[in-house]
Amino acid sequence: MNVSKVTAIFRKELKDMLRDRRTMISMIVIPALAIPLLIFVIASFSMSKARQAEEAEKTIAIVGIPESSLLYEAIAATGMNIARNDTLASAPNLLVLDKKLDLAVEFPPGFEGSVQEFFANRLETPPEVVLYYNESRLISEMALRTVRAVLQENRTNRTGEYLESKGLRADLLYPFHLQSNNVMPPEQQAGSQLGRIIAYIVMILMLTGSAYPALDLTVGEKERQTLETLLVTPAGRTDIVIGKFLTILVISLMATLITIISLTVTMTQAGSLMKGAGDLLSFQIGPRVIISVLVFLIPVGMFFSALLMAVGIYARTMKEGQSYSQPLFMLMILPAAMSMLPGMELSLKTIFMPVVNASLVIRELFMQNWSILPTAAAVFGLNLLMAALLLWVVYRMFHRESVLFRS
Amino acid sequence: MIRLEQVHKCFRSGKKDVQALVDFSMEVKPGLVYGLLGPNGAGKTTALRIIATLLKPDAGVVTVNELDARRDPGQARRHIGFLTGDTKLYDRLTPRETLRYFGSLYEMIPGELDGRIAELARMLQMDDYLDRRMGRLSTGQKQKLSIARAVIHNPAVIVLDEPTSGLDVIASRNVVEFILQSGSEGKTVLFSTHILSEAERICQDIGMIHLGRMLLEDSLSTIKAVHPGNTLEDIFLELVENHEEEPQ
Numbered sequence: 001m002n003v004s005k006v007t008a009i010f011r012k013e014l015k016d017m018l019r020d021r022r023t024m025i026s027m028i029v030i031p032a033l034a035i036p037l038l039i040f041v042i043a044s045f046s047m048s049k050a051r052q053a054e055e056a057e058k059t060i061a062i063v064g065i066p067e068s069s070l071l072y073e074a075i076a077a078t079g080m081n082i083a084r085n086d087t088l089a090s091a092p093n094l095l096v097l098d099k100k101l102d103l104a105v106e107f108p109p110g111f112e113g114s115v116q117e118f119f120a121n122r123l124e125t126p127p128e129v130v131l132y133y134n135e136s137r138l139i140s141e142m143a144l145r146t147v148r149a150v151l152q153e154n155r156t157n158r159t160g161e162y163l164e165s166k167g168l169r170a171d172l173l174y175p176f177h178l179q180s181n182n183v184m185p186p187e188q189q190a191g192s193q194l195g196r197i198i199a200y201i202v203m204i205l206m207l208t209g210s211a212y213p214a215l216d217l218t219v220g221e222k223e224r225q226t227l228e229t230l231l232v233t234p235a236g237r238t239d240i241v242i243g244k245f246l247t248i249l250v251i252s253l254m255a256t257l258i259t260i261i262s263l264t265v266t267m268t269q270a271g272s273l274m275k276g277a278g279d280l281l282s283f284q285i286g287p288r289v290i291i292s293v294l295v296f297l298i299p300v301g302m303f304f305s306a307l308l309m310a311v312g313i314y315a316r317t318m319k320e321g322q323s324y325s326q327p328l329f330m331l332m333i334l335p336a337a338m339s340m341l342p343g344m345e346l347s348l349k350t351i352f353m354p355v356v357n358a359s360l361v362i363r364e365l366f367m368q369n370w371s372i373l374p375t376a377a378a379v380f381g382l383n384l385l386m387a388a389l390l391l392w393v394v395y396r397m398f399h400r401e402s403v404l405f406r407s
Numbered sequence: 408m409i410r411l412e413q414v415h416k417c418f419r420s421g422k423k424d425v426q427a428l429v430d431f432s433m434e435v436k437p438g439l440v441y442g443l444l445g446p447n448g449a450g451k452t453t454a455l456r457i458i459a460t461l462l463k464p465d466a467g468v469v470t471v472n473e474l475d476a477r478r479d480p481g482q483a484r485r486h487i488g489f490l491t492g493d494t495k496l497y498d499r500l501t502p503r504e505t506l507r508y509f510g511s512l513y514e515m516i517p518g519e520l521d522g523r524i525a526e527l528a529r530m531l532q533m534d535d536y537l538d539r540r541m542g543r544l545s546t547g548q549k550q551k552l553s554i555a556r557a558v559i560h561n562p563a564v565i566v567l568d569e570p571t572s573g574l575d576v577i578a579s580r581n582v583v584e585f586i587l588q589s590g591s592e593g594k595t596v597l598f599s600t601h602i603l604s605e606a607e608r609i610c611q612d613i614g615m616i617h618l619g620r621m622l623l624e625d626s627l628s629t630i631k632a633v634h635p636g637n638t639l640e641d642i643f644l645e646l647v648e649n650h651e652e653e654p655q
Binding site: 004005008009012015016019020224225226228229230231232233234235236401402405 | 419459460461462463481482484485487489491495496497499500504508509511512513514556
């Protein structure tokens with residue numbers, strides 16, 4: 001390998017790529033603008049829907065207890081619109097399904113009497129109150145939460161009163177308290193909410209960021225008939241492979257860096273830019289996280305670059321290269337998406353799974369779980385080894401006439 | 408000087424082996440323009456690609472300027488300027504950037520390289536568009552840049568594969584002038600074409616190839632003397648007929 005020739009090829013390829021509008025779109029426009037825009041649009045949309053649902057008048061029906069009962073009044077006190085029972089055109093559950101009602105509360109016949117019978121130990125099971133709601137509608141879920149809270153409070157009060165009537169303390173109902181303390185530091189808590197999805201986004205953008213330059217610098221050159229021009233110079237095929245490989249790697253790492261910075265800015269600015277989004281998007285990514293993720297992604301970028309280069313060298317035309325890349329994308333996206341699954345953790349099994357191992361390490365790094373570093377180092381080494389093997393395959397392919405001049 | 412001795416090259420096409428060159432020998436002397444003539448598919452491009460070290464022969468000896476091109480392809484390429492009719496360059500680079508890039512691959516030092524670019528720009532009248540991106544140049548301007556790219560390192564051997572194919576009259580003339588000038592400068596010039604009248608105009612030595620075999624190799628004057636009154640086309644057709652009648 002001749003360093004000066006590799007440098008010359010790398011500099012030329014990088015200049016050529018950076019002048020290409022398509023590279024700029026995949027490297028800068030999508031990560032820097034499209035991703036934040038997408039996050040803001042989704043967050044704004046869901047916030048606006050939540051606000052609308054909260055402010056909207058909710059109509060419910062209460063069936064089975066008289067309007068004069070205390071429980072009816074307690075539900076009515078929530079301010080929700082209660083449909084008169086004599087105006088109900090069909091069964092309450094069907095009205096909820098038809099969106100005529102947001103919620104229906106159905107008490108069994110003789111509800112109050114049954115409760116008393118239960119307290120008197122003359123009934124084995126308590127009466128059942130059925131709440132009909134529609135999970136697909138946020139407004140219905142909100143009505144459910146409100147009414148359920150009223151009913152739970154009423155139930156607690158009744159039990160307390162019963163216990164007191166028997167000369168017992170009302171708090172006997174709770175012989176012990178439950179306290180859940182999340183031991184995860186606050187920055188990790190924020191990371192765990194969005195770390196999974198960010199790890200996935202970063203991996204996907206790294207893959208797509210390297211796809212265009214990898215194909216353009218290999219099969220693109222074949223198609224444009226510029227490859228031969230380069231092959232007749234004293235630059236060896238090793239110099240050409242390394243020069244092109246470094247260009248693809250640098251572009252994919254630049255795309256990744258822009259993605260991470262863009263996500264950082266989006267997350268940190270979300271709270272101030274969007275009122276109420278603070279909790280949803282408050283995710284701080286410090287320089288230590290950015291640097292560690294980027295360093296860790298180097299062998300992953302090498303792996304993707306070498307893989308796509310192999311596809312590009314084998315393909316005869318750009319179209320053929322794109323066709324070969326599509327199933328490859330699916331093969332890469334699926335393992336990357338696995339890191340988002342609950343319960344997916346780094347283990348002896350997962351560290352040997354390409355892409356999955358990297359996604360899981362990135363997720364942990366975003367969560368600022370620094371205890372993962374020894375495992376991350378092992379995954380780094382494994383990915384480096386795989387990238388080196390793939391690069392060797394690319395090198396071999398570039399030396400084969402039957403591949404390079406395939407027609 | 409270019410010398411090919413008993414070169415064999417076979418390609419695999421599906422399940423069949425295709426003999427591209429069979430026992431193929433030729434010699435191109437310095438200071439002369441050698442025309443390798445033959446129809447499409449005769450093996451011209453394969454022979455030229457082997458000389459340019461793009462392809463490896465299965466057997467035989469390939470010498471470029473006394474260097475064994477099979478053993479040391481990188482060194483051999485330093486002595487060769489290779490140009491084809493469909494050689495393309497980078498649309499997003501300017502001619503100056505392109506020439507600097509190729510100069511750096513030939514490890515030319517910056518001062519020497521800039522001087523050579525200026526010399527070629529003057530010689531090929533490229534000054535007006537030296538800093539304009541390739542994508543905005545005309546076919547003729549691109550062809551001039553291709554020539555400049557091929558000779559940026561001032562090679563002793565120039566190999567041209569159908570360099571005028573697909574070019575208009577003016578661009579084609581630029582190439583022919585370049586070939587004649589290179590020959591007169593004492594360089595070894597080998598060019599292939601299927602347009603026999605073009606070869607008749609500019610070559611001193613001729614090689615005729617058909618189905619991967621060299622049918623005839625001699626100076627144009629000798630060939631003309633042996634076949635008085637005949638054009639190269641007539642001579643070629645006669646040779647092909649005789650060759651096809653011979654038992655293989």
